[in-house]
Amino acid sequence: MGRIDFGRKYLQLKGPVKLRLDIRSMSITAIFLAAIIGLAMFSLMVGTLKLSVAEVFSALFGDMTGFKRTVVIDWRLPRVLAAIVFGAGLAVSGSIFQSITRNPLGSPDILGFTSGSYTGALVVMLVIKSMSFTTIAMGALIGGFATALVIYLFAFRKGTQGFRLIIVGIAISTVLGSVNSMLLLQSQAEVALTAGSWGVGSLNGIDWSHVLPAILFVLVLLIFAVIMNRPLREMELGKDAAKSHGVHFDRTQFLLILIAVALTASATAIMGPVTFVALAAPQIALRFTNTAESLAPTAAVGAFVLLSADVLAQRMIPGMILPVGVLTLSLGGLYLVWLLFHQARSA
Template sequence: MVCLQEGVICISPINFGRRYIRLNGIWKLRIDVRSIVVTAILLGATLAIALFGLMVGTLQLSVNDVLSALSGEATKMIRTVVVEWRLPRVLAAIIFGAGLAVSGAILQSLTRNPLGSPDIIGFASGSYTGALIVILVFSSTSFIGIAAGALIGGITTAILIYILAFRKGTQGFRLIIVGIAVSTILSSLNSVLLMRSKSEVAFTAAAWGVGSLNGISWAQAVPGMITVVVLLICATVMSRPLRGMELGEDAAKSHGIRIERSQLVLILISVMLTAAPTAVMGPVSFVALAAPQIALRLNKSSQSLAPIAAMGAFLLLGADIVAQRVISGMILPVGVVTLSLGGIYLVWVLFRQARSAL
């Protein structure tokens, strides 16, 4: 152990050689050095592609143009393009990607399964169903109405899955199976709602259901981003019981963790982290499923949510930029890109699990 300043900061090799920084001031913290490095690299890469995202588009801009617009020194046209049109999209992709990734990490930790994500379990389908009911049944296209519908639908679905999966506790495998069944039912319900509605309204709802950041404004993005940031803070506060439950129920109970209450709170945080971005941009697959696993392989540990959030931000922003540039003169919804990549990743996960079972 090497103390930089006695009683304040210590760096020690513990936990099988991993190095930690200990802060023993007002708040006692133990920070994994590898997590800091991985998070810093991912954030640096995210900032780099964010700058690129502010530069590309119908009007091509230079780095100096972007920096001038952000500092308020550019012309009115360039400032409008960068600050009013492109910046909300970039920031929304970063924050929503982080929220989706942490949502997936929570569920994968609770179920102890890499397939335990809102995409698979059905929370995203519940949010989509709630939004569809608002759009198609109540004939409302207001942002507040759609957001409320997505949030209520996601929470209702989560509670239903939790109740159906509860039997002397909530086991991860049972939660996944029940979630897949509920997700299938909701997908059928969504199809019925679309088929029985007017073609114009159904087209609008179906387009929203693909998941897109196209045309997003500050008025749409800010409420969702604030909600996700608050929920990320809540997830950080609940990280200790989350990691304790990864060790098993007996170990968690021995550390004074109330398992059922912690599970319910964490599931609610997860579903709200899914519902808030879904309310703004529609259901976006792949990020919640893949980001935690990719971050885990880079970090070699699941004890920190920071690398997972950074990976989610990088993946969603990168996918959105690919969606804008994949076909010249055509901007695709980001959900098309993430769904394609997510399908490939899901096949790879299933293949690996099948091989390990042999």
């Protein structure tokens, strides 16, 4: 083994599991994981109640009881875990869509799924007039899937064409944006304010009961994504080549879209629409690793981006906790301008 010069270094596993692990991708993943752990630690330590590393460890793994434990385990930890898992989920969702559309613009926030989730949540809050967390989350989930279905039906005539999907997605996204504004304008100011703040995307006030089911769901979806990653990479060769290698193209593509939509929708259901992560994380990971073959670096980058954005949003202005969506939206806007500029120049 190891007689082929792949132009990259691999670690060959020879046990019952025969794998080629890309060393660069693994190193990048490890570095980001270390950064995530450090950042998570920091996030658990700081706040109105300042804690030491030892105290956080004692709360997490030791026998600490009382108020400090409540702060770490019940108040801060769900938020940190949510940022990590949803960040990874959004990034993987973005990676799947960018791979299917073969375009860095093809991410769920650009394609309109996030707007669709917002529409779903708004309908629940403003039309059905329910402010319960669970119903809003359900509304967001249904909104995301319904939007995906509409885009799928419009864009998938005689197979997929990436660009068609993007154009249809942008159109639907714009329509949904107006629907959202209309819904907000027609409702009472007080309700509209709450609904509007949901639309920014935030991890504020999140707790275990809300977050745990979503986290588990996203983790299951991520496992499915890893299993489907190999056919996904075959599909990048084009439909004919992928089919001739034995990939069930249409079925696989449908399942992948389902996974990607579910990833975005469940993250959005809990946080509200958080843009930029799905769009940028796969591209950032690609810049670092020079390959899109593995989902691990993308997931790690996504988790890091959302976690650090949330830490920044909490600490940037003393005494004021910004919604994380505000931060990612501003970053996303800058990134999008750069991406369009870059694409226009290389085209």
